[in-house]
Amino acid sequence: MTPTTTPFKDVTASLDDRSREVFRRIVESYLESGDPLGSRNLSRLLPMSLSPASVRNVMSDLEDLGLIYAPHVSAGRLPTQLGLRFFVDAFMQVGDLSAEERGSIERQIRPPGPDQPMENLLTEASLMLSGLSRGAGLVIAAKSDPVLKHVEFIRLEPTKALAVLVGEHNQIENRIIDLPAGITASQLTEAANFLNANLAGQTLVELRNQIEKLKQQVAGELDVLSQDLVERGLAVWSGGRDEEKPTRLIVRGRANLLEGLAGTDDIDRLRLLFDDLERKESLVEILNLAESGSGVRIFIGSENKLFSLSGSSLIVAPYRDGEDRIVGAVGVIGPTRLNYSRIVPMVDYTAQLMARLSRSGR
Structure with a gap:
C-alpha cells in the first residue's frame, strides 16, 4: 500500500x-x-x-x-x-487473502473465450469487486488495439468511403475517408485486397511502425489511384487519435452506494459522484491516481478532487501488460467507512490477476 x-x-x-x-x-x-x-x-x-x-x-x-x-x-x-x-x-493491518478467497476471485475472473471480447473480463472483475466489497466495483482499461482480420472500403458518395476494420474477435471500427477523384469500384477492391494481404494479423500499433515500408511496396504493386487510397487509409488509421485518451470505464454495483443514505444531501452527493464518473476526463484522472504510486492506493473523501464533493473513498491499484506498461486499474468506490483492511488485499490480488491476463495477451 x-x-x-x-x-x-x-x-x-x-x-x-x-x-x-x-x-x-x-x-x-x-x-x-x-x-x-x-x-x-x-x-x-x-x-x-x-x-x-x-x-x-x-x-x-x-x-x-x-x-x-x-x-x-x-x-x-x-x-x-x-x-x-x-x-x-x-493502525490498519492489512492481511493476505485466504486460499479460499483467492480461489473465489479467480473463479469469477475467467479469461474470455477465443470469440469473446475483453469486455466480458472487465465486467466480471467489476461485478466481483462490487459483490465482495458492497461498494461499487470499478475497472478502467486502455482501449484494446485489436489484431486486424479484415479491411473493406464501402463507397458512400463519389468522394467519400467508409473504411471498415474488423478485429480478430469481431470488433468493428469504422472511419470515413476521402476518396481520390475518379477511383472505380474495382480499384476500391484492389486497395482493400492489398491491405488485407499485408495487414491481416497485425495491430494498428504494429501497422504504424511499418507505414513507410508499405508505402514503398504500394508504389511497386498498385496503380496511382489505388496507391493514393491505400495511403489515405494508412494516414487515417495510423494517427490523430491519441488525444482521445481511449479508455473504458466499467462500474458495477452503484446501487450498493445507496444503502444507508440518510437524506437528500447524501443522495445529491451520490449524484455528483455518478456525474463525475460519466466524464471522460475522470477516467484519465483515476488512472493517473493509480499510476502515481506502486501498489494499492487509498484516497479518502476530499483527498482527490474527483470525489471531493461526493465525499467518497477510492481504493485503486494499477495493472500492467507484458511490457510493464500500465494499461488499466481496478478499484472500489464507496463511503468513507469502507472496510479498508479487507478491501485492500482484494483489490491488490484482482490487479495481479488482470496483469497476468494482460501479459498472456487476453
Missing part, C-alpha cells in the same frame, strides 16, 4: 497507549456500524480500566488533534477524514 499523505509522526508521538486504544475503538466502531461511539459504551470495550469521565478527557484530546468530532451535542464521537487517514496509515 502506498502512503497518500506525509506520515503522522507528531500525532503518533503525542498519543499514549490509552489514547491510541480509545481512538482505535472509535474508528473500528464507525467502520462497522457508522454510528458515533459514546464514552460510557467505549469504557466497557477498553482492555484497560477507564471511567467514562476519563474516556471523555481522552476524547477531548483527540478532538484537539483533529482526529475525531462530535456530530451532535452530547453525542458520541466519529473519526474525521484526517482521523481516518491517520488510522489507515498508522
Whole structure:
C-alpha cells in the first residue's frame, strides 16, 4: 500500500497507549456500524480500566488533534477524514487473502473465450469487486488495439468511403475517408485486397511502425489511384487519435452506494459522484491516481478532487501488460467507512490477476 499523505509522526508521538486504544475503538466502531461511539459504551470495550469521565478527557484530546468530532451535542464521537487517514496509515493491518478467497476471485475472473471480447473480463472483475466489497466495483482499461482480420472500403458518395476494420474477435471500427477523384469500384477492391494481404494479423500499433515500408511496396504493386487510397487509409488509421485518451470505464454495483443514505444531501452527493464518473476526463484522472504510486492506493473523501464533493473513498491499484506498461486499474468506490483492511488485499490480488491476463495477451 502506498502512503497518500506525509506520515503522522507528531500525532503518533503525542498519543499514549490509552489514547491510541480509545481512538482505535472509535474508528473500528464507525467502520462497522457508522454510528458515533459514546464514552460510557467505549469504557466497557477498553482492555484497560477507564471511567467514562476519563474516556471523555481522552476524547477531548483527540478532538484537539483533529482526529475525531462530535456530530451532535452530547453525542458520541466519529473519526474525521484526517482521523481516518491517520488510522489507515498508522493502525490498519492489512492481511493476505485466504486460499479460499483467492480461489473465489479467480473463479469469477475467467479469461474470455477465443470469440469473446475483453469486455466480458472487465465486467466480471467489476461485478466481483462490487459483490465482495458492497461498494461499487470499478475497472478502467486502455482501449484494446485489436489484431486486424479484415479491411473493406464501402463507397458512400463519389468522394467519400467508409473504411471498415474488423478485429480478430469481431470488433468493428469504422472511419470515413476521402476518396481520390475518379477511383472505380474495382480499384476500391484492389486497395482493400492489398491491405488485407499485408495487414491481416497485425495491430494498428504494429501497422504504424511499418507505414513507410508499405508505402514503398504500394508504389511497386498498385496503380496511382489505388496507391493514393491505400495511403489515405494508412494516414487515417495510423494517427490523430491519441488525444482521445481511449479508455473504458466499467462500474458495477452503484446501487450498493445507496444503502444507508440518510437524506437528500447524501443522495445529491451520490449524484455528483455518478456525474463525475460519466466524464471522460475522470477516467484519465483515476488512472493517473493509480499510476502515481506502486501498489494499492487509498484516497479518502476530499483527498482527490474527483470525489471531493461526493465525499467518497477510492481504493485503486494499477495493472500492467507484458511490457510493464500500465494499461488499466481496478478499484472500489464507496463511503468513507469502507472496510479498508479487507478491501485492500482484494483489490491488490484482482490487479495481479488482470496483469497476468494482460501479459498472456487476453
